Amino acid sequence: MVKHFDAIDQPHRALWNPDTCPLEFLPWLAWTMGVEAWRSEWPEAIKRALVRNAIQVQRQRGTLKSVRDTVASFGGAISIREWWQTAPKGTPHTFELVFTMTGQDGEQASAAFVQDVMAEVSRVKPLRSHFTFIQGLSAQASIQLACVGRPVAYTRLDMDVG
Numbered sequence: 001m002v003k004h005f006d007a008i009d010q011p012h013r014a015l016w017n018p019d020t021c022p023l024e025f026l027p028w029l030a031w032t033m034g035v036e037a038w039r040s041e042w043p044e045a046i047k048r049a050l051v052r053n054a055i056q057v058q059r060q061r062g063t064l065k066s067v068r069d070t071v072a073s074f075g076g077a078i079s080i081r082e083w084w085q086t087a088p089k090g091t092p093h094t095f096e097l098v099f100t101m102t103g104q105d106g107e108q109a110s111a112a113f114v115q116d117v118m119a120e121v122s123r124v125k126p127l128r129s130h131f132t133f134i135q136g137l138s139a140q141a142s143i144q145l146a147c148v149g150r151p152v153a154y155t156r157l158d159m160d161v162g
Contacts, residue, residue, distance in 0.1 A: 018051035026051065034058050037120055042113075049073040057124055066124040067097070074117050076101030076109075079136075093129045097121065100136035 014020040021029050026047055030038055033054035038047070050073045057073075060066040064080055071078040079098040083090035099117065101109050109117075118133055125131065 018048050021051075023047075030054070036123055037116065039116060042116075046074055049075070061124050062126045064095075064126075067121055070120050070124050071099065071101075071117060074101065074113075074120070076117060077136075093126075094131065095129060096132045096134060098134045098136050 014022075015025055015029065018026070018029060018033075023044060027038055030047070030051045033051055035050050035054050038050075053069050053073045057066045057069050060069070064082075067080065068078055077100045079100075080095055081098075082095045083092055086096075099114070101114070101117070114135065121131070
Protein backbone atom coordinates (compact mmCIF):
# COMPACT_ATOMS: atom_id res chain seq x y z
CA MET A 1 0.00 0.00 0.00
CA VAL A 2 2.82 2.43 0.86
CA LYS A 3 4.44 1.78 -2.52
CA HIS A 4 1.26 2.90 -4.24
CA PHE A 5 1.24 6.22 -2.34
CA ASP A 6 4.91 6.84 -3.13
CA ALA A 7 4.11 6.48 -6.83
CA ILE A 8 1.72 9.44 -6.68
CA ASP A 9 3.37 12.67 -7.78
CA GLN A 10 3.27 15.29 -4.99
CA PRO A 11 4.09 18.72 -6.42
CA HIS A 12 3.36 20.63 -3.20
CA ARG A 13 6.74 22.33 -3.00
CA ALA A 14 6.49 23.45 -6.61
CA LEU A 15 2.98 24.82 -6.04
CA TRP A 16 4.12 27.04 -3.16
CA ASN A 17 7.13 28.46 -5.00
CA PRO A 18 6.37 31.44 -7.29
CA ASP A 19 9.24 30.49 -9.60
CA THR A 20 8.18 26.86 -10.11
CA CYS A 21 4.41 27.08 -9.73
CA PRO A 22 2.62 26.22 -12.99
CA LEU A 23 1.18 29.32 -14.63
CA GLU A 24 -2.42 28.09 -14.38
CA PHE A 25 -2.11 27.86 -10.56
CA LEU A 26 -0.25 31.16 -10.09
CA PRO A 27 -3.42 33.26 -9.50
CA TRP A 28 -4.36 30.96 -6.61
CA LEU A 29 -0.89 31.28 -5.10
CA ALA A 30 -1.11 35.07 -5.51
CA TRP A 31 -4.45 35.14 -3.70
CA THR A 32 -2.99 32.99 -0.90
CA MET A 33 0.00 35.34 -0.54
CA GLY A 34 -2.20 38.44 -0.34
CA VAL A 35 -1.72 39.93 -3.81
CA GLU A 36 -4.72 42.25 -4.17
CA ALA A 37 -4.63 43.01 -7.90
CA TRP A 38 -4.21 40.51 -10.70
CA ARG A 39 -4.62 40.91 -14.44
CA SER A 40 -4.43 38.03 -16.87
CA GLU A 41 -2.83 40.27 -19.52
CA TRP A 42 0.25 41.02 -17.39
CA PRO A 43 3.42 39.26 -18.53
CA GLU A 44 4.34 36.09 -16.66
CA ALA A 45 7.54 37.63 -15.25
CA ILE A 46 5.56 40.43 -13.57
CA LYS A 47 3.03 38.00 -12.13
CA ARG A 48 5.79 35.86 -10.64
CA ALA A 49 7.61 38.92 -9.26
CA LEU A 50 4.42 40.19 -7.58
CA VAL A 51 3.88 36.84 -5.87
CA ARG A 52 7.57 36.58 -4.94
CA ASN A 53 7.53 40.00 -3.25
CA ALA A 54 4.02 39.76 -1.76
CA ILE A 55 5.00 38.83 1.81
CA GLN A 56 7.71 41.47 2.03
CA VAL A 57 5.37 44.16 0.66
CA GLN A 58 2.61 43.16 3.11
CA ARG A 59 5.03 43.30 6.05
CA GLN A 60 6.24 46.77 5.09
CA ARG A 61 2.92 48.14 3.90
CA GLY A 62 2.57 51.84 4.61
CA THR A 63 6.25 52.61 4.02
CA LEU A 64 8.13 53.98 1.06
CA LYS A 65 10.07 50.71 0.98
CA SER A 66 6.85 48.89 0.07
CA VAL A 67 6.25 51.44 -2.70
CA ARG A 68 9.74 50.80 -4.09
CA ASP A 69 9.30 47.01 -3.90
CA THR A 70 5.91 47.15 -5.61
CA VAL A 71 7.22 49.22 -8.51
CA ALA A 72 10.24 46.93 -8.79
CA SER A 73 7.86 43.96 -9.09
CA PHE A 74 6.39 45.61 -12.19
CA GLY A 75 9.86 46.07 -13.64
CA GLY A 76 10.05 49.83 -13.24
CA ALA A 77 12.60 52.18 -11.75
CA ILE A 78 11.41 54.79 -9.31
CA SER A 79 12.67 58.00 -7.82
CA ILE A 80 10.88 59.32 -4.72
CA ARG A 81 11.14 62.88 -3.43
CA GLU A 82 9.29 63.62 -0.20
CA TRP A 83 7.86 66.99 0.78
CA TRP A 84 10.75 67.85 3.12
CA GLN A 85 13.32 67.16 0.37
CA THR A 86 12.04 69.90 -1.94
CA ALA A 87 13.10 73.53 -1.91
CA PRO A 88 10.96 75.23 -0.73
CA LYS A 89 9.42 72.53 1.42
CA GLY A 90 6.21 71.12 0.02
CA THR A 91 2.91 70.25 1.63
CA PRO A 92 3.43 67.85 4.56
CA HIS A 93 2.83 64.16 3.86
CA THR A 94 3.14 64.44 0.10
CA PHE A 95 5.72 62.98 -2.23
CA GLU A 96 6.57 62.87 -5.91
CA LEU A 97 7.07 59.62 -7.78
CA VAL A 98 9.08 59.60 -10.97
CA PHE A 99 8.38 56.29 -12.75
CA THR A 100 10.70 55.14 -15.48
CA MET A 101 9.35 51.95 -16.93
CA THR A 102 9.11 50.17 -20.20
CA GLY A 103 6.79 47.45 -21.31
CA GLN A 104 7.77 44.09 -22.68
CA ASP A 105 10.60 43.95 -25.20
CA GLY A 106 11.63 47.54 -24.47
CA GLU A 107 8.57 49.35 -25.86
CA GLN A 108 6.87 52.06 -23.80
CA ALA A 109 4.44 50.85 -21.15
CA SER A 110 0.78 51.26 -22.02
CA ALA A 111 -1.46 53.71 -20.17
CA ALA A 112 -3.45 50.82 -18.67
CA PHE A 113 -0.26 49.22 -17.36
CA VAL A 114 0.87 52.49 -15.75
CA GLN A 115 -2.61 52.86 -14.20
CA ASP A 116 -2.23 49.38 -12.69
CA VAL A 117 1.12 50.35 -11.18
CA MET A 118 -0.36 53.57 -9.76
CA ALA A 119 -3.26 51.62 -8.24
CA GLU A 120 -0.83 49.24 -6.55
CA VAL A 121 1.22 52.18 -5.24
CA SER A 122 -1.99 53.68 -3.81
CA ARG A 123 -2.66 50.40 -2.00
CA VAL A 124 0.76 50.12 -0.34
CA LYS A 125 1.73 53.77 0.31
CA PRO A 126 1.29 55.38 3.73
CA LEU A 127 -2.44 56.15 4.08
CA ARG A 128 -1.91 59.76 5.16
CA SER A 129 0.36 60.51 2.22
CA HIS A 130 -0.61 61.74 -1.23
CA PHE A 131 1.59 61.54 -4.27
CA THR A 132 2.17 63.26 -7.57
CA PHE A 133 2.91 60.97 -10.47
CA ILE A 134 5.55 61.89 -13.04
CA GLN A 135 6.29 59.45 -15.84
CA GLY A 136 9.90 59.35 -16.93
CA LEU A 137 11.23 58.15 -20.24
CA SER A 138 14.17 55.83 -20.60
CA ALA A 139 16.03 56.07 -23.88
CA GLN A 140 19.09 54.15 -24.91
CA ALA A 141 21.52 54.73 -27.71
CA SER A 142 24.85 53.29 -28.63
CA ILE A 143 27.88 54.72 -30.29
CA GLN A 144 29.64 52.58 -32.83
CA LEU A 145 33.36 53.02 -33.33
CA ALA A 146 34.89 52.04 -36.63
CA CYS A 147 38.57 51.91 -37.35
CA VAL A 148 40.40 51.46 -40.63
CA GLY A 149 44.05 50.60 -40.96
CA ARG A 150 46.32 50.41 -43.98
CA PRO A 151 49.76 48.85 -43.89
CA VAL A 152 52.54 51.09 -45.17
CA ALA A 153 56.14 50.16 -45.94
CA TYR A 154 58.68 52.92 -45.33
CA THR A 155 62.29 52.78 -46.45
CA ARG A 156 64.90 55.47 -45.92
CA LEU A 157 67.64 55.81 -48.49
CA ASP A 158 70.92 57.50 -47.58
CA MET A 159 73.19 58.55 -50.48
CA ASP A 160 76.58 60.15 -50.59
CA VAL A 161 77.21 62.47 -53.51
CA GLY A 162 80.79 62.88 -54.23
